[in-house]
Amino acid sequence: MQLVNDLVSTQNLDNTAGQRAIVLSAQGLVKGYGRGKRRFEAVQGVSLTLHQGSVLAFLGPNGAGKTTTIKMIAGLVRPDAGWVEIAGQNPHRQVAALRQVGAVLEGNRNLYWRLTAEENLEYFGVLRRVPRRLAQRRGAELLAQFGLADKRQTPVQKLSRGMQQKLAIAVSLIHDPQLLLLDEPTLGLDVEASQTVKALVKEIAAEGRAVLLTTHQLDVAEELSDRVAIIRQGRIITEEPTQALIRQFSGSTYRLEVDGLLTPAQQQAIAAFGGTVNGSIVHFSGSPTSLYDLLNVLRPLPLVSVARDRADLTQVFLKLMQDPADIRHD
Amino acid sequence: MIDLLIAELKRTWIQFIRYPAEVIAGLVIITSVFYGLFLSAQYMAGPNFAFGDRLDAVVVGYVLWTLTLYIINDIAIGLQSESQTGTLEQVFLSPLGAPRVFFARAIASLALRLSLIVIIIAILTGITGSQLAFPPVLALPMLSLVMAGYGLAFIMGACALIFKRVQQILGVFQFVLLFLLAAPVEEWNGPIEILRYLLPMLPSTGLLRDVMARGIDLNWGDFGWAFLNGVAYLAVGLLVFAWAERTAKHNGSLGGY
Ligand SMILES: Nc1ncnc2c1ncn2[C@@H]1O[C@H](COP(=O)(O)OP(=O)(O)OP(=O)(O)O)[C@@H](O)[C@H]1O
Ligand SMILES: [Mg+2]
Numbered sequence: 001m002q003l004v005n006d007l008v009s010t011q012n013l014d015n016t017a018g019q020r021a022i023v024l025s026a027q028g029l030v031k032g033y034g035r036g037k038r039r040f041e042a043v044q045g046v047s048l049t050l051h052q053g054s055v056l057a058f059l060g061p062n063g064a065g066k067t068t069t070i071k072m073i074a075g076l077v078r079p080d081a082g083w084v085e086i087a088g089q090n091p092h093r094q095v096a097a098l099r100q101v102g103a104v105l106e107g108n109r110n111l112y113w114r115l116t117a118e119e120n121l122e123y124f125g126v127l128r129r130v131p132r133r134l135a136q137r138r139g140a141e142l143l144a145q146f147g148l149a150d151k152r153q154t155p156v157q158k159l160s161r162g163m164q165q166k167l168a169i170a171v172s173l174i175h176d177p178q179l180l181l182l183d184e185p186t187l188g189l190d191v192e193a194s195q196t197v198k199a200l201v202k203e204i205a206a207e208g209r210a211v212l213l214t215t216h217q218l219d220v221a222e223e224l225s226d227r228v229a230i231i232r233q234g235r236i237i238t239e240e241p242t243q244a245l246i247r248q249f250s251g252s253t254y255r256l257e258v259d260g261l262l263t264p265a266q267q268q269a270i271a272a273f274g275g276t277v278n279g280s281i282v283h284f285s286g287s288p289t290s291l292y293d294l295l296n297v298l299r300p301l302p303l304v305s306v307a308r309d310r311a312d313l314t315q316v317f318l319k320l321m322q323d324p325a326d327i328r329h330d
Numbered sequence: 331m332i333d334l335l336i337a338e339l340k341r342t343w344i345q346f347i348r349y350p351a352e353v354i355a356g357l358v359i360i361t362s363v364f365y366g367l368f369l370s371a372q373y374m375a376g377p378n379f380a381f382g383d384r385l386d387a388v389v390v391g392y393v394l395w396t397l398t399l400y401i402i403n404d405i406a407i408g409l410q411s412e413s414q415t416g417t418l419e420q421v422f423l424s425p426l427g428a429p430r431v432f433f434a435r436a437i438a439s440l441a442l443r444l445s446l447i448v449i450i451i452a453i454l455t456g457i458t459g460s461q462l463a464f465p466p467v468l469a470l471p472m473l474s475l476v477m478a479g480y481g482l483a484f485i486m487g488a489c490a491l492i493f494k495r496v497q498q499i500l501g502v503f504q505f506v507l508l509f510l511l512a513a514p515v516e517e518w519n520g521p522i523e524i525l526r527y528l529l530p531m532l533p534s535t536g537l538l539r540d541v542m543a544r545g546i547d548l549n550w551g552d553f554g555w556a557f558l559n560g561v562a563y564l565a566v567g568l569l570v571f572a573w574a575e576r577t578a579k580h581n582g583s584l585g586g587y
Contacts, residue, residue: 077582098425126337127424
């Protein structure tokens with residue numbers, strides 16, 4: 001049933017993405033560091049577009065240029081070429097554009113350690129142009145939403161790593177931005193904390209925000225993202241809807257399991273479709289439509305599972321890293 | 331802007347007070363250093379020397395020195411350590427723009443330090459029996475002094491943004507500052523007299539000494555110069571800071587890379 005779900009959900013996404021407003025548009029970003037011989041082109045022509053409510057996973061090996069790209073989007077690093085627009089404004093020209101950006105940056109403390117959770121929310125709220133009272137109110141709501149209400153008066157220093165990360169995300173939302181940039185949001189978190197952060201990111205996207213996240217945990221990316229962009233040595237080598245990308249790398253073999261024994265007639269019919277039978281398990285290679293003909297043959301046996309042999313993002317990623325030339329999409 | 335100012339005051343105050351032991355230790359150290367300086371000045375002046383305005387002028391100089399030094403350190407060291415810990419980038423993400431945020435910070439830091447200095451002066455005048463005058467018109471040369479001081483603070487902040495390590499520069503700067511604040515400019519004659527008006531803060535410190543320690547009325551002509559001096563250094567400081575911000579963004583070095 002996985003298959004059917006995938007089809008439906010990607011179709012939905014593909015249809016609606018066109019109608020939703022564009023939140024982030026970055027075109028042809030280029031950034032080099034250093035001079036002369038030591039000159040190094042960290043980012044070489046990266047373009048990204050994000051719509052409301054969508055999550056883009058920005059993947060790539062260490063040093064590929066993810067953080068540099070994110071910082072160019074956030075106005076913290078000036079691109080050598082290319083431009084960024086957030087809700088129609090360029091953060092490098094109009095600081096007001098930053099009103100629509102929240103960011104949790106990689107490996108950083110994004111918070112004041114001597115201030116409590118509440119105080120951080122209020123301070124950063126004001127810094128992001130939220131009136132103070134409103135910042136206090138929104139801060140309290142976010143603490144509740146993020147399950148930190150009982151920690152509101154604890155100095156950040158005394159919070160666990162997972163709580164600090166959750167708080168950093170809450171703070172990045174205090175001004176209700178349309179775009180959220182998360183650079184490795186689950187780095188260094190234990191399983192449970194990662195789960196909560198993942199759930200929160202889903203909620204945040206469901207609220208209609210666009211989320212750009214980088215991660216080295218590909219299962220996180222697979223679970224959260226609508227689209228994946230993979231960057232390697234400063235260039236984007238592929239950008240596709242997550243499920244489409246995975247499908248593209250998945251075999252077209254289905255594995256069906258039934259409850260009970262197949263009659264010889266059924267077995268013959270399956271063989272005629274090119275399928276093979278192994279006890280109560282049927283393997284079948286064919287188009288998604290012929291799969292339904294096969295399912296008819298199995299009637300009335302109860303189905304236990306229907307699944308396509310499915311690649312996961314890790315396999316996709318590894319294949320792309322080995323041989324990027326094969327799968328370049330323009 | 332008011333909200334920002336309140337928020338910065340609150341943040342400065344909380345960060346300062348969260349560890350009361352540090353605060354008290356700090357106060358004790360500053361006061362005793364002050365007292366020590368005062369005593370050694372007295373000693374050097376010799377026992378037969380008639381104290382009075384000269385010694386008070388020294389106290390005024392030291393007070394101003396710590397005040398400006400604190401403002402400058404707050405901004406420069408603050409920038410440096412926030413760049414290392416990572417909060418700096420969050421500050422630069424403010425749609426208010428960095429110069430405005432740091433200006434609010436400078437004011438908050440001044441308010442805090444000024445209150446501390448008042449306490450310290452109260453203790454010191456208690457111990458030494460010094461007679462300092464605090465007429466309201468004092469606020470004017472104080473303002474011109476602080477403006478020039480902020481100018482220097484922003485220049486040091488710019489150094490912190492670009493060079494990352496500012497302790498050494500600040501260490502040297504401390505003495506430059508001491509010279510600027512304690513130099514007996516009133517006695518300068520001839521060609522160097524013009525420096526009285528050109529060097530940062532000098533025209534203001536002269537006025538402050540006159541008003542606080544010598545009980546002389548404010549000379550409005552001199553104040554005009556002091557004010558111009560303050561405005562000019564503040565403007566230069568802000569320009570240099572804006573340039574440093576652009577450079578740091580170009581080098582990708584805001585985040586302590
Ligand atoms: N400020 C800087 N000055 C010089 N070189 C830099 C600077 N920032 C990044 N680089 C270099 O640019 C390249 C890209 O770095 P970036 O941090 O964007 O990679 P990344 O994709 O985020 O990697 P990671 O997965 O390790 O976080 C790296 O080789 C890095 O050393
Ligand atoms: Mg990175």
